[in-house]
Amino acid sequence: MNIETVSTKPIAGQKPGTSGLRKKTATFLEPGYLENYIAAIIEGIGGVEGATMVIGGDGRFGNRQAIKTLVRMLAAAGAKHLIIGQNGLLSTPAASCVIRKRQATGGFIFSASHNPGGEHGDFGLKYNLANGGPAPENVTSAIYKATQTLSSYRIAELDEIDLSDVATVEHDGFVVEVIDPVTDYAALMEELFDFDAISGLFDSGFRLAYDAMHAATGPYAKAILEGRLGAAVGTVRNGEPLPDFGGLHPDPNPVHAKALFDLMAAPEAPDMGAASDGDGDRNLVLGPGLPVSPSDSIAVLAANAHLAPGYERGLAGVARSMPTSRALDRVAEELGISLYETPTGWKFFGNLLDAGKITMCGEESAGAGSDHVREKDGLWAVLLWLNILAVRRQSIPEIVREHWARFGRNYYTRHDYEAIETERAETLMSELTARLASLPGEKAGALTIEGADEFAYHDPIDGSLAEHQGIRILFEGGGRAVFRLSGTGTEGATLRVYLERFEPAGGDHALEPQQALAEIIAAAGEVAGIEKHTGRTAPDVIT
Numbered sequence: 001m002n003i004e005t006v007s008t009k010p011i012a013g014q015k016p017g018t019s020g021l022r023k024k025t026a027t028f029l030e031p032g033y034l035e036n037y038i039a040a041i042i043e044g045i046g047g048v049e050g051a052t053m054v055i056g057g058d059g060r061f062g063n064r065q066a067i068k069t070l071v072r073m074l075a076a077a078g079a080k081h082l083i084i085g086q087n088g089l090l091s092t093p094a095a096s097c098v099i100r101k102r103q104a105t106g107g108f109i110f111s112a113s114h115n116p117g118g119e120h121g122d123f124g125l126k127y128n129l130a131n132g133g134p135a136p137e138n139v140t141s142a143i144y145k146a147t148q149t150l151s152s153y154r155i156a157e158l159d160e161i162d163l164s165d166v167a168t169v170e171h172d173g174f175v176v177e178v179i180d181p182v183t184d185y186a187a188l189m190e191e192l193f194d195f196d197a198i199s200g201l202f203d204s205g206f207r208l209a210y211d212a213m214h215a216a217t218g219p220y221a222k223a224i225l226e227g228r229l230g231a232a233v234g235t236v237r238n239g240e241p242l243p244d245f246g247g248l249h250p251d252p253n254p255v256h257a258k259a260l261f262d263l264m265a266a267p268e269a270p271d272m273g274a275a276s277d278g279d280g281d282r283n284l285v286l287g288p289g290l291p292v293s294p295s296d297s298i299a300v301l302a303a304n305a306h307l308a309p310g311y312e313r314g315l316a317g318v319a320r321s322m323p324t325s326r327a328l329d330r331v332a333e334e335l336g337i338s339l340y341e342t343p344t345g346w347k348f349f350g351n352l353l354d355a356g357k358i359t360m361c362g363e364e365s366a367g368a369g370s371d372h373v374r375e376k377d378g379l380w381a382v383l384l385w386l387n388i389l390a391v392r393r394q395s396i397p398e399i400v401r402e403h404w405a406r407f408g409r410n411y412y413t414r415h416d417y418e419a420i421e422t423e424r425a426e427t428l429m430s431e432l433t434a435r436l437a438s439l440p441g442e443k444a445g446a447l448t449i450e451g452a453d454e455f456a457y458h459d460p461i462d463g464s465l466a467e468h469q470g471i472r473i474l475f476e477g478g479g480r481a482v483f484r485l486s487g488t489g490t491e492g493a494t495l496r497v498y499l500e501r502f503e504p505a506g507g508d509h510a511l512e513p514q515q516a517l518a519e520i521i522a523a524a525g526e527v528a529g530i531e532k533h534t535g536r537t538a539p540d541v542i543t
Ligand code: VG1
Pocket: 018, 019, 112, 113, 114, 115, 277, 281, 282, 321, 344, 345, 346, 363, 364, 365, 367, 485, 486, 487, 488, 489, 496
C-alpha cells in the first residue's frame, strides 16, 4: 500500500460540541479540513492499529466523498477491518447497534443530525466508542487537543472503494465490508418488540403517518413498518434519503415538520404521526389533535415499557437530561426506581447504561432510548409506542391524558432564539451567572425566585465532573426556567430557554402549554433580559 504523509497545520475551531464536530458543509469540505480532524481523532483515541471500525452517515451532501477519505486514512493508520453501510448510509442508532454486535473498536458517523444539509447546509462527524456510544468528554478533549498540535497526516492510495454493493473486498492488508444498513438493526427491533401484536394493530385498520424527512430513517422505516409489520404502503413519507434532504430541514419540530403537524391537527388525521431527524436518533410522536411533548413521551414510555417483551422485567432505573421536564421523575418515584439527572447530550448516559444503573433515558429534544444501543433511537421509540398501543388498544390522546390524570402534568415548552450574535448571547449568560447568588427572594414578573444555580454533573460511575451545564431558576410554586447555549449550531449562538410548571393530578390538564406557562415565560424573559440582550421579542422556534 502506498502511503503519503502530508504536512499540515492546526485548524482553529475543530472542537467537538454536544454531539461531534459540526460546521458549514463548505468549511468541512475545504481541502485538509476533514483530513486534519480525522487525523486528530485517530491520535486522540490512541491510534487504530489492527482496529475494526464501523462507518456510516446520514447520506447528506459530502457523505460518500468523506467516507472515501476516511477509508484511505484508516488504511494508512493500520486499521484491519472496515464495516460500512451500503451507499455510506447508517442511521446513528443503527451504527451503534452494528458497533456493539460486531464488537468493533469504534465507529465514525458522518452527520450533522438535525441541522440542514446540502452544499449550503451543515456537515459533521462524530466518533463512537466500542460500547456504541458517543465519545465521552475525556475522549473529545483528547481529540480537540490533537487538532491543536497536528503537523501532518497520513493517507493511503487505494483502488476505488465501491459503496453501492453489499460485498466484502480485501485490499492490500485490510478488509472493506459493505453491509446492508437495515438488517442488524431490524433484527434487534424484532427481539425487543412484539411484531405480531403490532402487525395485528395495523391489520385492525390503525393508520400511521411516518415522516422520514428524506433523511436516514427512510429505508429502515420502510423495511420495518411497511415491510415486516404490514403498515400500508405510503405510511412512510419522504422516505428516500437525499443529499439535501429534499430542501427540507430534518428537525422534527412544529416549524420544520409543519406538514405532519398540520395533518395531525386536521379532522381526517390518522391514528398516529411520527417523524425522525437527519440521522434517525430523534423521534417525535403525535396523536390526532395532540402532539406529544417529548418529555411526556419519555415518561409515558417508561410507565408502559413493561408491555413490550424487551422490557417485561421492568426498568433498572431511568435518566433524563437536566432541562428535560420532570415528568419522568414522577414515574420513577411510583415505580420505585432511581432517576438520574445528566447534562444535555447522549454521551452522559453511556456510563449509566454500561453500569446497568438505567434501562431507559431521554431528552426533551425529541430523544429517547434504552440500553439496547448507546444512542438515542427514533424508530425504537416509535416501535415502543406502537407496541404499547397494540396492547392497550387506546388512542394516543387517551393514553397521554390518563398519564396526566395519574401522575399530574408537567406543562413544558422550549423557546429557541437562533443565530444571535455570539458575544451578546455570552453576555446574557455571564450576567445571569454573576447574579445567581442574589436572585433568591427577588421578584421576576408576577413570580418570586426561590432558587438559582448553575448545573454541574458528577458522573457517579467514573467520578468525572462536567461544569457549566446550564442555569436553573426555580420559582415559588414549583415553576422552573433553564437557560443554556446550544452546542450543535454552526451560525452565531442559539439560546435555549426551557420552561416548566407542574399541575398535580386532579388539576387542570387541558390548557395550551404556552398559556399554562405564560407567567413563567414572562418571568424568564425578565430575569435574563432576553429582549435587551438579543434584540428579539419572540423566539424563532417553540417546541
Ligand atoms: C441538541 C439538543 C440535545 C441533543 C443534541 C444532539 O443539543 O438540545 O438534547 O442531545 O442536540 O442531538 P444543543 O447543544 O444544540 O442544545 V442530534 O439528534 O442533533 O445528534
